[in-house]
Amino acid sequence: MSPATTAARGPAGNLPAEVTSFVGRRHEVGGVRRLLSTARLVTLTGPGGVGKTRLAYRVSAELRRAYTDGVWLAELAELTDPALLEVTVAEALGLPEESARAGSGALTRFFADRQALLVLDNCEQLVPAVGRLAESLLRSCPDLRILTTTRQPLQIAGEALLTVQPLPVPEPDAVVTPQTITRYESAGLFVDRAAAVLPGFTVTEANTPALAELCRALEGMPLAIELAASRLRVLSLEQILARLTDRYHLLTTGPRSAPPRQQTLRALIDWSWDLCSDAERTLWSRLSVFSGGLELDAAEDVCSGGELTRETILDLVASLVDKSVLIRTEDGPHVRFRLLEVIRDYGADRLRAAGEQAALRRRHCQFYAHLAARGDARWVYDQAEVLRRFQQEQANLRVALEFAVTEGPPETAQRFAADLESHWYVRGHLTEGRHWLERALAMGSTDHWTRVKALRVSAWINTMLGEPARGEALLDEAQALAETLPPSVGNSYIPLIRGNIRLFAGEHPAALALFGEAIEGFQEAGARSGEMWSLVVLGLSRGLAGDPADGYPELRAAIASAEAAGEIWWRSFAQWALSVLQWRAGDLRAATASARQSLAVREQVEDEQFSVGMTLEAMAWIATAEGRDRRAAQLLGASERMWRAMRTSLAVFRSIQEYHRQSVEQLRSRMGPAAFEAAVRRGTQLTPDEAIDLALERTAEPASGAPAQRSPADPLTRREREVAELLAQGLSNKDIAARLVVAQRTAEGHVENILSKLGLTSRAQVAAWMADNT
Structure with a gap:
């Protein structure tokens, strides 16, 4: 039976009718249509199973009436001999066998005076030959357009590319319900296919979490989702999820009508492997x-x-x-x-x-251990980049640390875990940092400064997690070992952290003596990071112990030193400490200005937790003193969320906790318990960006239970909508950052959030969404 016999009714061509429903991809369909309106060759690329063929079929079906001489499809998946390419395409067009030989010019004659769309599906094993054919046809046939699907571009002049991405999946922290989960196209596809396999299948409160996790585990890959849905004949959704550890065994039994390579996931990837050279396979x-x-x-x-x-x-x-x-x-x-x-x-x-696996895992561990060491060495001078790389590489760091603490040697594991100290406490990964340090330290004693560093970093993290006694014990071990080793600047960190434990407990005279000892050692060694830390806590302790102004000189010296070095984090912490002392002195205007400057770190160091949480707390006290009660309560809630994210609480800082308690008592008394709790609860619901916008008064104070400056139909925050408007104007991330006076990484984070929330994959799609929602 010829392709024309099974073609869908309508204009000329041989495009087959769809036998299953097409789910999602509205923005991609629009994108391909727009490309075809301006380019004569459009190529859809992407990994096997991502849905290139279905997208091409859907676009072609929608455009069929735009091509008076039809949409013509040639399926090339099973063709491996480039000499047969022209013959295969000619046969798909229904040309007589005698005219379909290679080099006969039959294809050129067929399309010469036709306004048509030619779809060449699955070209990856024939890329050079398909490129030559497409180039020849486009030169000779002025009204012809070609749409190809392939895992790699044809790389010829005039080719417009669209990379087909996996379907959007629910974010790990997304709150999903049976009513909202199908807004994610991956879940919508699963539900559609599940209903076909198991009539009566519905999404319920009970199976919604498993569905969300399944979509994430399958990474939004349409073929994998369809294969998983077919398993509902014999397994529950939860059982499918549990068995996904062996994806290749589970994800089989695709439709018999599908090509063999698409009937199992393993076969599909075998196909990609076979298309690679030996060197590509090795890599x-x-x-x-x-x-x-x-x-x-x-x-x-x-x-x-x-x-x-x-x-x-x-x-x-x-x-x-x-x-x-x-x-x-x-x-x-x-x-x-x-x-x-x-x-x-x-x-x-x-x-x-x-x-090769053992050797490659060892090299992987060595690379990330060296990355951690370089980041630690450059911490003062390049903080935003160091923290960006650590955060981006978090999954690799975990894999490498696991190898280090199981394969050793102990010194490597201890150095690796300790060199990530900025990642642990600046990002707020305190519990994880303690986990790796404890495992590394448990590997055995090494009489080296590496172990001293691991002990004192672990001591500081335990202190921040509310276990100062454990911190003291670790410092005792560190000091005992340090006394057996040649002198090092590492010695000065031991009194510094002991002083912090005293500061947290409100024991200021003892803290001041220890900070004095530490700063002398750091200044003698020229260790700027340790010196800045010491100056900040020395100034804070002096200001809390007596007259607030007593601490100003050290804090301003720390700020000046940080600015000279281009340092970000200790400068922010010093500005927070200065705002606290200025608040205690009753200078609310100066306290607000210092707190605002402290929050500027969030614009340069993405996802910073510690100093932002402290600064939101300080701004809540300032707002309490100003009588702005609802604002104060919401800021308290936002700060609480930050502390919860770090798996700790403000209670670890007892001398500061008293100010928190006083603020809570005043607000509860003035607002009433119900209104106070509602406002705090609203603060805990704010995202970090929303909380900072509130603190900097970029948005009005949201009513309890209502999103900040957002209508129920608008998923974007006020700042995200502002970024989306600039995206729609065609601005780059760099230009957006300059326009909004923020760091480029912050602008990039907003763009990523916008794409994720809207379920989009490109900036052009954001522009289209804005046009529809403005």
Whole structure:
């Protein structure tokens, strides 16, 4: 039976009718249509199973009436001989067999005077030949347009590319209900296919969490979702999720009508593997040791060796991106690459079979241990970049730390965990930091300054987590070991942290003596970070112990030193401490100005928790003194959320906790218990960005229970809508940052949040959304 026999009714062509419903992809459909209106060759790229073919079919069906001479489809998935390409396409067009031989010009004659769309599906194994054919046809046939699907571009002149991404999935912290979960296209597809497999399937309160987790586990891949839904014939949704640890075994039994390579997930990835060269396969398997993505320097360092020289890695990475094995993403000026989890698992199997896994895991651990050491050494001078890289690499850091604490040696594991100290306490990953440090320290004693550092970092984290006695014990061990070693600047951190324990307890005379000892050692050694820390806590302790103005000189000296060095974090902490002392002195205007300057760190160091939580608390006290009660209560709630995120509370800082208690008592008395609790609860519901907008008075104070400056139909915050408007104007992330006077990383974070909330994949889609919602 010829393709024309099974074609859908309508204008000429051979496009088959859809046999299953098309779910989602509204923005992608619009994007392809727009590209076809301006470009004569449009290529849809993306990994196998992402839905390129379905998208091409849907767009072609919608455009069928726009092409008076039809939409013509040639399926090339099973073709491997480029010599048969023209013959295969001609046969798909229904041309007589005798005219369909290669080089006959039959295709050119067919399309020469036709206004038509030619769809070439699954071209990846024939890319050079398809490129030559497309170029020839477009030159000879002025009214022809071509739409191709392939895992790598054709790379010919005039080609417009659209990378098809996996479907949006619920964020890990998203609150989903049976009514809202199908707004995520991955969940909508699963529910649609599930209802076909198991009539009567519905989303309930009970199975909604499992559905959300399943979509995340399958990474929004349409083929994997459809294969998983087919398992509902014999398994519950929860059982499918539990069995996903062996994806290749579970995700089988696709439709019999699908090509063999799409009937199981394993076969689909085998197809991609077969399309790669030996060098590309080697790199693919070695890249499987990474988790959560990687940057090029990591691939060059970890994956080179043997037949892969460091110089070849860049070109091989580019080839794997072209073949849609690697997915390229941008983080401002930084480019990252990631493997979908199913592709990573496949590569790991190949790496084990090659006997290379242990060696690659060790190299991976060494790279990230060195990354941590470089970040620690550059902390004072390059904080935003150090913290960005640590946060981006969190999944890799965990994998590398696990290897370090299980394979050793102890000194490497202890140094690695301790060198990440800024990541642990600035980002608020206190509990995780303690976990890794305890495991590293438990590996055994090493008579080295490395162990001293690990002990004192662990002591500080335990103190911040409300366990000062444990912190003191760790410091005792650190000091005993330090006394057996040659002198080092590391000695000065021991009295500094002991002084912090005294400061937290409100024991200011003892704290002042210890801080004096610490600062003398840091100044003698020229250790600027330790000196700044000492100046901040020395000034704060003096101001809390007596007249607030007594602490101003050290705090201003710390601020000046930080500004001279380009340091961000201690400058922010010093501004917070200054605001507290100015508030105690009754200078509310100056206290507000200092607190605002402290919050500026959030515009430069994304996701910072500690100093932001402290500053929101201080601004709540200022608002209480000003009689702005609802604002004060909401800021208290926002600060509480920050502390909860760090798995600790303000109670660890007892001398400060008293000011918190006094503020709460005043507000509760003036507002009444119910109104106070409602306002605090509203504050705990604010996102960090919303809380900072409130603190800086960028938004009006939201009524209890109501989103800040947001209508029920608008998922964006006021700042996100402002960024979306600039996106719609075509501004780059750098331009948006300059326009809003924020760090570029902050602008990039807003863009990522906007895309995630709206379920979009490109900036052009944001512009279209804004046009529909303004």
